[in-house]
Amino acid sequence: MIVFDRVTFGYNAKPILNELSFQVDPGEKIAILGGSGEGKTTILKLIVGLIRPDSGRILIEGEDITHKTEEELNDVRRKFSIVFQAGALFDSLTVKENVAFCLREYTKMTEDEIDAKVRELLRLVDLEPAIHLMPAELSGGMHRRVAIARSLAVHKPIMMLYDEATAGLDPVNSDNICNLIVELSSFGMGHMMVTHKVVDALKVADRFLFLEGGTVVFDGGADELLASSHPHIRTFVDELRYQPKVSGKR
Amino acid sequence: MQIRPLISSLQDFYLLSYHGFLGIFRRPFYWKDTLEQMDYAGAGSFFIMALVSLFVGMALSLQLAAELAVLGLKMYIGKVVGITIIREVGPVVAALVFTGRVGAGMASEIGSMMIGNQVDSLRVFGVDPIKKLVTPRLVASLVMLPALTIMGDAISLIGAWYIAAFVSNQSSYVYWSTVRGVLDFQNVFSGAVKPFMFGYLIASISCYMGFTTRGGSTGLRTSTTNAVVMSIIMIIISDFVLTRILLYVLGYKT
Ligand SMILES: Nc1ncnc2c1ncn2[C@@H]1O[C@H](COP(=O)(O)OP(=O)(O)O)[C@@H](O)[C@H]1O
Numbered sequence: 448m449i450v451f452d453r454v455t456f457g458y459n460a461k462p463i464l465n466e467l468s469f470q471v472d473p474g475e476k477i478a479i480l481g482g483s484g485e486g487k488t489t490i491l492k493l494i495v496g497l498i499r500p501d502s503g504r505i506l507i508e509g510e511d512i513t514h515k516t517e518e519e520l521n522d523v524r525r526k527f528s529i530v531f532q533a534g535a536l537f538d539s540l541t542v543k544e545n546v547a548f549c550l551r552e553y554t555k556m557t558e559d560e561i562d563a564k565v566r567e568l569l570r571l572v573d574l575e576p577a578i579h580l581m582p583a584e585l586s587g588g589m590h591r592r593v594a595i596a597r598s599l600a601v602h603k604p605i606m607m608l609y610d611e612a613t614a615g616l617d618p619v620n621s622d623n624i625c626n627l628i629v630e631l632s633s634f635g636m637g638h639m640m641v642t643h644k645v646v647d648a649l650k651v652a653d654r655f656l657f658l659e660g661g662t663v664v665f666d667g668g669a670d671e672l673l674a675s676s677h678p679h680i681r682t683f684v685d686e687l688r689y690q691p692k693v694s695g696k697r
Numbered sequence: 698m699q700i701r702p703l704i705s706s707l708q709d710f711y712l713l714s715y716h717g718f719l720g721i722f723r724r725p726f727y728w729k730d731t732l733e734q735m736d737y738a739g740a741g742s743f744f745i746m747a748l749v750s751l752f753v754g755m756a757l758s759l760q761l762a763a764e765l766a767v768l769g770l771k772m773y774i775g776k777v778v779g780i781t782i783i784r785e786v787g788p789v790v791a792a793l794v795f796t797g798r799v800g801a802g803m804a805s806e807i808g809s810m811m812i813g814n815q816v817d818s819l820r821v822f823g824v825d826p827i828k829k830l831v832t833p834r835l836v837a838s839l840v841m842l843p844a845l846t847i848m849g850d851a852i853s854l855i856g857a858w859y860i861a862a863f864v865s866n867q868s869s870y871v872y873w874s875t876v877r878g879v880l881d882f883q884n885v886f887s888g889a890v891k892p893f894m895f896g897y898l899i900a901s902i903s904c905y906m907g908f909t910t911r912g913g914s915t916g917l918r919t920s921t922t923n924a925v926v927m928s929i930i931m932i933i934i935s936d937f938v939l940t941r942i943l944l945y946v947l948g949y950k951t
Pocket residue numbers: 458459463481482483484485486487488489490911
């Protein structure tokens with residue numbers, strides 16, 4: 448469904464992605480791992496056409512999106528739902544207006560219908576009581592969940608894209624978000640989560656890409672990831688098995 | 698400064714101000730955002746504009762009264778103050794105040810929307826950020842700065858009158874009748890053209906700078922500062938150019 452064909456990208460001559468190639472099928476549950484600044488967010492932005500590759504092609508359902516205009520890209524963007532790092536809620540609008548944003552933009556629903564739809568979406572992410580709050584009053588985890596509800600408002604996407612959906616959250620909230628992501632995928636949507644937290648990646652995905660130096664250095668399942676001998680992947684994975692050095696008698 | 702980035706950013710600026718303006722005539726038009734911006738830019742700036750204008754008018758009157766008294770021309774105070782305020786000082790002071798209060802706000806708001814991926818969200822939802830963010834701010838500035846300028850002019854003239862009548866002991870009647878004499882087509886037209894130009898410049902420069910914001914709070918600092926500095930420079934330069942053009946068009950000999 449998503450094909451990256453030798454994609455190269457850089458900001459002002461600073462290379463980020465280098466001849467990156469991979470392929471994702473519909474319905475896949477995939478996690479892209481990699482250190483900060485390796486270009487994980489950049490990949491998601493390329494998929495929805497917010498930025499264009501310097502060279503190479505990106506195919507979405509067989510269509511080359513590399514040279515599409517902003518208007519043509521709107522059709523591509525409808526196939527995805529992207530939840531940005533930290534949520535990206537419009538901070539001048541209430542939770543309700545955030546979730547209702549696309550409903551107001553694209554449908555002719557009455558006020559009552561909008562209210563009902565917004566409540567339904569917020570129930571899905573377990574946040575109905577927060578409907579009248581402003582984004583600034585929400586915790587990090589609530590922020591992400593409202594963002595997820597908002598991104599589901601108008602259309603059913605084929606694939607959800609999550610940018611660091613659990614970054615900066617405590618383990619309980621991270622776990623909540625992971626459960627929500629898994630729950631949503633039971634509706635038949637695939638998802639791609641970009642993260643540097645292996646624990647959370649293992650919870651939501653069954654295929655893993657490891658990004659380093661602008662290319663994919665690992666592509667495989669959980670067992671292979673855990674058994675990988677690549678030094679950086681080891682560092683990521685060893686976090687899971689960390690044993691505190693206990694001083695004194697045991 | 699490198700030439701190529703400079704040219705490409707000039708091109709971006711041109712496209713933004715052009716499409717932002719065209720957005721007024723193309724659907725969808727975001728009424729709610731526009732009204733909110735008008736409220737913020739206009740009603741919100743009323744008090745500070747009144748305060749600044751009042752004191753500028755009083756100071757101007759005080760200065761000129763002293764100077765004119767030496768020449769024995771104190772009865773001309775209304776005429777001189779009137780022309781200065783309506784043609785030159787009023788529009789420029791209003792534009793500078795507007796830059797500091799509204800332009801800085803526009804740049805930092807759009808800038809933090811850039812940093813927080815909110816602008817990306819708009820694009821993903823199929824909403825044109827230029828229409829949604831720039832056009833309402835452009836409209837608000839084009840309507841509100843001229844309105845604030847007229848109001849500011851009036852308050853400056855009242856401030857100047859207060860000083861003329863109660864400090865310099867001039868006749869109020871003479872003051873207001875000379876001021877009324879100054880309110881002819883040429884002067885009013887000169888004063889009325891400027892704020893439209895300034896409003897357009899302030900809104901498009903500030904929005905543009907907001908969109909160039911990259912990387913965290915220092916990026917926001919840079920873009921807000923750039924918005925204010927560039928707006929002030931452009932106001933002062935375009936004021937000179939406009940004055941020159943207007944004097945020529947209105948047939949004055951310089
Ligand atoms: N708008 C931008 N302009 C210039 N450089 C950028 C921009 N956005 C990101 N970068 C740089 O690109 C690199 C990759 O960014 P990103 O994809 O956000 O990394 P990640 O999400 O993996 O942490 C980083 O080094 C970052 O500094």
